[in-house]
Amino acid sequence: MQTDKDREPEFMRLFVAHEPVLRAFARTMLPNWEAVDDVLQESSVVMWKKLDQLQDEAGFLPWAKVIVRFEALRARRRVARDRLVLSEETILKLADQELQVSHDLLEREREALKRCLAKLSDEHCRLVMMPYLEAGGLTQLAERTQRSANSLYKLLGRLREKLRICVEQELEFTAEGGRRS
Amino acid sequence: MNTDDSSKLIERYFLGIISESEMECLDAQLRSDAALRDTFAATARLDTNLREAALQLEDEHEKPNQRISLAKSTLWAGLAAAAALIVATWLFLWPKNSDINNFARIVEVGGGSLRWTGDGGEVTDTLTKGLPLSGGTLESLSANSWAEIALEDGSRMSLFGQSAMTISQSDEGSIIRLREGSLSAEVTTVRERKPMRFLTPTAKAEVLGTQFTLRADSSSTRLIVYEGRVRATRLADGSTQDVPADHFVVAAADTAESFVVLPREHYVDFWKSALPYGIGHGEWHPGEEGTAGHLEAKPLLWKEYGKHMVLDLASMSATGKDHPTALLDEGAHIRMVGRVADDCEVHFGLTTHRVGGGFAGKYIASRKLPGSENHFALDLPITSFDRQYPCFPESLIGHEFVDWWALTINNEAGLEIISVELFTP
Numbered sequence: 001m002q003t004d005k006d007r008e009p010e011f012m013r014l015f016v017a018h019e020p021v022l023r024a025f026a027r028t029m030l031p032n033w034e035a036v037d038d039v040l041q042e043s044s045v046v047m048w049k050k051l052d053q054l055q056d057e058a059g060f061l062p063w064a065k066v067i068v069r070f071e072a073l074r075a076r077r078r079v080a081r082d083r084l085v086l087s088e089e090t091i092l093k094l095a096d097q098e099l100q101v102s103h104d105l106l107e108r109e110r111e112a113l114k115r116c117l118a119k120l121s122d123e124h125c126r127l128v129m130m131p132y133l134e135a136g137g138l139t140q141l142a143e144r145t146q147r148s149a150n151s152l153y154k155l156l157g158r159l160r161e162k163l164r165i166c167v168e169q170e171l172e173f174t175a176e177g178g179r180r181s
Numbered sequence: 182m183n184t185d186d187s188s189k190l191i192e193r194y195f196l197g198i199i200s201e202s203e204m205e206c207l208d209a210q211l212r213s214d215a216a217l218r219d220t221f222a223a224t225a226r227l228d229t230n231l232r233e234a235a236l237q238l239e240d241e242h243e244k245p246n247q248r249i250s251l252a253k254s255t256l257w258a259g260l261a262a263a264a265a266l267i268v269a270t271w272l273f274l275w276p277k278n279s280d281i282n283n284f285a286r287i288v289e290v291g292g293g294s295l296r297w298t299g300d301g302g303e304v305t306d307t308l309t310k311g312l313p314l315s316g317g318t319l320e321s322l323s324a325n326s327w328a329e330i331a332l333e334d335g336s337r338m339s340l341f342g343q344s345a346m347t348i349s350q351s352d353e354g355s356i357i358r359l360r361e362g363s364l365s366a367e368v369t370t371v372r373e374r375k376p377m378r379f380l381t382p383t384a385k386a387e388v389l390g391t392q393f394t395l396r397a398d399s400s401s402t403r404l405i406v407y408e409g410r411v412r413a414t415r416l417a418d419g420s421t422q423d424v425p426a427d428h429f430v431v432a433a434a435d436t437a438e439s440f441v442v443l444p445r446e447h448y449v450d451f452w453k454s455a456l457p458y459g460i461g462h463g464e465w466h467p468g469e470e471g472t473a474g475h476l477e478a479k480p481l482l483w484k485e486y487g488k489h490m491v492l493d494l495a496s497m498s499a500t501g502k503d504h505p506t507a508l509l510d511e512g513a514h515i516r517m518v519g520r521v522a523d524d525c526e527v528h529f530g531l532t533t534h535r536v537g538g539g540f541a542g543k544y545i546a547s548r549k550l551p552g553s554e555n556h557f558a559l560d561l562p563i564t565s566f567d568r569q570y571p572c573f574p575e576s577l578i579g580h581e582f583v584d585w586w587a588l589t590i591n592n593e594a595g596l597e598i599i600s601v602e603l604f605t606p
Contacts, residue, residue, distance in 0.1 A: 129235035
């Protein structure tokens with residue numbers, strides 16, 4: 001019989017391998033990264049406790065997604081009064097659509113994003129990264145970059161939209177076997 | 182709404198700058214549009230990959246030998262928590278904000294002049310969404326200004342009209358002191374937390390997981406509870422009352438006035454000013470023999486679109502001490518009787534609350550009036566009032582009527598208000 005100590009490396013390997021796609025899945029349902037990090041942490045605890053239920057490695061991702069969805073909904077209910085969260089109905093619809101998203105798609109999108117970021121100027125590239133690195137949010141970022149908050153929001157929104165479309169096109173291009181000039 | 186607009190809403194959501202009305206709009210679209218849900222999910226994946234790339238970049242530049250992936254750090258914390266709940270407790274208790282002094286932030290701002298004075302004496306008149314706050318005083322300086330703040334526990338407070346509140350936090354919990362004006366609050370329930378305390382010149386309220394509105398001046402405080410229960414203390418004699426949901430109490434400085442909990446009034450569809458009671462801004466002139474008294478608009482420093490101007494303002498509360506709250510029906514009209522000495526445009530405004538509690542919005546209607554010694558009597562259909570900002574609900578129909586104001590930008594206009602009435606013809 002395997003002890004917890006025996007199973008720990010196996011669980012760690014599975015969790016680490018699938019964590020990016022689980023994180024993206026949670027981000028679809030939750031309004032900010034703080035909530036995503038909390039839910040991922042709580043979910044990892046639940047997964048560890050319920051590891052006995054897992055039939056085989058191939059079933060890890062769908063099983064883990066069900067747990068993340070449950071924990072995300074619990075987290076959402078805790079902040080139900082916050083008017084800046086999606087409704088439960090919308091979250092469930094988003095989660096249902098995203099249950100099928102594989103680790104492979106996220107990886108391909110990550111590679112595509114690298115190519116798309118390379119197409120941006122250094123200044124714009126730094127700017128799209130800054131919200132994840134700067135404490136104090138976009139307002140302080142606006143002060144530091146000497147822009148008005150509104151113009152910064154608009155520029156960031158445009159750059160991110162551009163990146164999303166670029167990633168889509170890169171994936172199409174790769175799927176076509178790189179035949180476009 | 183076209184695809185471009187929807188994409189912008191999605192980006193605003195992921196950047197954390199979406200407003201409440203935009204959120205409602207986005208939520209409704211996501212519910213009904215599977216293609217938009219695909220775009221939303223693709224943006225969530227992009228956000229995930231961008232964050233990972235940003236953190237990698239930071240680690241490469243700053244800590245080349247200490248790279249720990251998000252997965253490993255999450256899992257490490259998770260496994261440790263599974264082994265011992267101490268970790269979870271530690272994470273709960275440890276402040277998530279790197280700056281321990283910032284325990285609140287501005288989530289919405291609008292209208293005229295707002296000012297923040299920090300405990301250290303720093304003053305800022307440029308309040309923007311997302312601005313982190315530590316202890317200090319928030320002032321809403323004009324009838325059309327308002328601001329909403331969120332505390333780190335998720336509690337929210339809206340300050341509107343000419344109001345001032347001081348926020349502070351200590352080991353004993355959060356303390357909100359409403360010096361004057363109006364405040365609506367939604368306080369979240371956190372089991373481990375001590376009750377949040379609200380102070381006004383005449384009362385103290387201790388709350389935990391509740392929704393209520395406070396209106397205070399130097400002589401009395403009116404507390405209306407929509408959800409939960411609030412313990413109110415009248416400071417003049419230390420007597421207390423527990424105010425349950427859908428009840429209210431008035432704590433006056435004068436102990437001869439009653440301090441009893443009453444059910445919230447049934448709504449009515451009419452209201453009429455009883456000047457000089459409830460004046461917010463302006464100077465009251467009692468009537469002389471045979472003539473009605475009037476409220477004279479007085480100068481006020483106003484800020485709009487970043488520019489300061491001096492204009493003349495008259496304002497008053499519509500939630501009288503003895504008058505039931507009025508609800509704005511679709512067919513209702515506002516009748517203003519007054520006088521202007523010079524040709525001018527008069528801007529009339531209303532503040533509303535949602536039924537069930539909480540600030541809803543501010544709505545404006547403007548009319549050009551000829552200068553005259555005679556009175557004007559204007560009937561303004563409720564439907565002619567437009568929201569002041571897009572983040573407010575589009576219509577004020579069905580809202581509670583909280584206060585009104587009238588202003589002129591022409592300081593020579595000599596605006597006087599004799600009466601204001603809400604009625605349904």
